[in-house]
Amino acid sequence: MTAPAGGPGSWSENILKYFLRNNQISTEDGAEIIWYHAANHKAQMNEAVRSTAHMIEADVFLPSDGSEHGQPIMAHPPETSSDNTLQEWLTEVMKTNKGIKLDFKSLAAVEPSMMLLEEVKRHLKCPVWINADILPGPNGSSKVVDAKPFIDIVTSFFPDVTFSLGWTTGWHREKVIEGYTWTMVKEMEYICSGLTQPITFPVRAALVRQSCSQLLWLLKKSNRYSLTIWTGKYDNYSVEDLLYIRDCFDKNQVFYDILEPQNHEFKQAIGIKVNL
Known part of the structure; x- marks a missing residue:
């Protein structure tokens, strides 16, 4: 394994x-970045570490039942247990030169x-993204993470880390989904306009086409902004x-950051080689 660059x-x-x-x-093209999604359990984490992925995404959860001695673990609710703690996860991922995205649901x-990340900061020389859904979005029913304390806690430790700030969303095949409204993007811009670090907005692929005007407006507000397209397993x-x-x-x-088989078909369609 080569030593991490950076x-x-x-x-x-x-x-x-x-x-x-x-x-x-080879170029500054976001489609060239390969993602490994939900690298939570040790088996997935180890696969991600060995894979060709540039960015490893995982979910951090704090059990409320006192298990793991109050340590953050790697799990995506409704799953609330894991064979992997954040500390163990960081130890393995630090051996690579891959970027990381940590997703918080609470x-x-x-x-x-953040305290664990601070302990390893000297050794972690790759890009770090910190993600949470901070606003309700199209058909969103899950609870948002309170924006101000979330941003304040993260920036108190790492004032220049890249934020990934999204909207809660839902998808129902039989319903007409309107997409991201002007109110939604303006509320996000209001929160982000006072920040100084890079920010990416995770947006659901099935909702973007009908929201291009709104999202273009948002991206034009700052050269620090980008989009990360993601997909739900059953999205149409x-x-x-x-x-x-x-x-x-x-x-x-x-x-x-999209699922197969669409990811492979999309990369083929735009002429980007896919390493399987």
Whole structure:
């Protein structure tokens, strides 16, 4: 395993610039970034570490029943147990030069997780993204993470880390889903306008095509902003939708953390080689 590249500022460095500098991608195109999603349990984490992925995404949860001695673990509710703690996860991922994205579904896990990250900061020389859904979005029913304390806690430890700030969303095949409204994007911009670090907005692929005007408006508000396209397992969207999104936005402003088989078909359609 090669030693992690990077240096001061790598945590907040644009991931395209970071992976281009380390010769892992060929151009500043967000579609070149390969994601490994939900690397929570040790088996998935180990697979992610060995994979060709540039960015490893995982979910952090703090058990309320006193298990794991109050340590954050790697699990996505409704799952509330894991064979992996955040500390163990960081120990393994630090041996690579992959970027990380930590997803928080509750405020309780944030501060203990930031304390663990602070302990390994000297050794973690890759881009770090910290994610939470802070606003209700299209058909969103799950609870949002309270924006102000979330942002305040993270920035008190790491003032320049990249934020990934999203909306809760829902998907129902039989319903007409309207997409991200002007109210939603303006509320997000209001929260983010006072921040200084890079921010990516995770948006659901099936909801983006009908929201291009709103999301273009949002991205134009700052050169620190980008989108990360993600997909639900049962969402109804097509590769044509992804190609439409690609035509709407600058290539260096959009990342694609999408599931198979659409990911492979999309990369093939735009001429990006896929390593299986």
